[in-house]
Amino acid sequence: MKRILVILGGGRPKGNTRQLADAFIQGAVDAGHEVELVSLNQVEVKSCIGCNTCRYGKPCVQKDGFSELVPKIKAADLLVFASPLLFWTISAKLKAFIERFYCLAEEDTNPPLGRYEKYPVKDAALLMTSADDLFWTYEQAVSYYKFTIIHYIGFHDKGMLLAGGCGDTNGKPQISKTNHLKEAYKFGKTIYQE
Template sequence: MLNIMVLTGSPHKRGTTAQLADSFCRGAAEAGHTIERFDAAQLQVHRCTGCGKCSGGKELCIFQDDMEKIYSGLKKADLIVFVTPLYYHTMTAYLKTVIDRFYAVNSRIKGGKGALLIAAAAASESWNFDALKAWFQTELRYLSWKNFGMICAEGCAVPADLKQTSYPEQAWEKGHMLPESIEISS
């Protein structure tokens, strides 16, 4: 079974993406996977300053904060799930701050993992997700992680909007239908 790390980026504990993350986690747990969830907006994570002291994972980051918990989970995770509302066509600053700090463990997280993107936006035009989708594809390529797909919930500004869609079921199904292990082809 998979070790799954869920990283959420919303400051709203009961918001739209929190509900999508809950649906995904419920499906994955029912399938027997182990889930560790981190809500970036509730953590104390210093922004990366680009000081270079970590040398891309060869040394420790100079900041000792809640990233230590994330680093531990990230190293053992088989699958990383990024969950974010769309803020001005991309992820929230909370989630971006955490991802920027991945650099300090770069050499230890490249390859052998998978990733999934779950996002929601008030906008109902799919092109609003283009920048976020491009980032996701680039991140996967850079880290040599396998793509486990994307759920982009259009027209979902508030949790009540989800009730009119199949997005919660899609998130549950993604979690429930995950394989028992990650097969990485060379």
């Protein structure tokens, strides 16, 4: 059994991204994992202000919901980042959450590739939804995820589900008309299968 923390980076309460995350969660729960969902619509996480006060073991000076999430992040085996595609990348709420990982960093006396710190070793996955489904739709979001989460922070990539073609931005969620919910359930159910 793994501990999985799903961070929902905005979107509508019953929208495409929430439905995709819920399908993933159901699959993971059915596989025997312990899963918790945190919606950044309900937990305020401000963006990093770059003050450097938090360096190496000190808490962030900002008083918001992130401090309550730190123990959950540290206890999790897998962090799942779930976001609608907004202006061709992840939501600002999810980016602010990721920026605050700075206060989780520990000093690294032998940093590889110019890194100055090390982070707790976790697994990571990305769930995203969008109206568009073009070959380049997720290029910027995937680039940010791979560079920041996987290469810089050093989490281990467990995969991505990029659910394009979920209806236009003015209408009701249409993810149920696609195969993405079945794919998300299978992703959650098999993410730790040998």
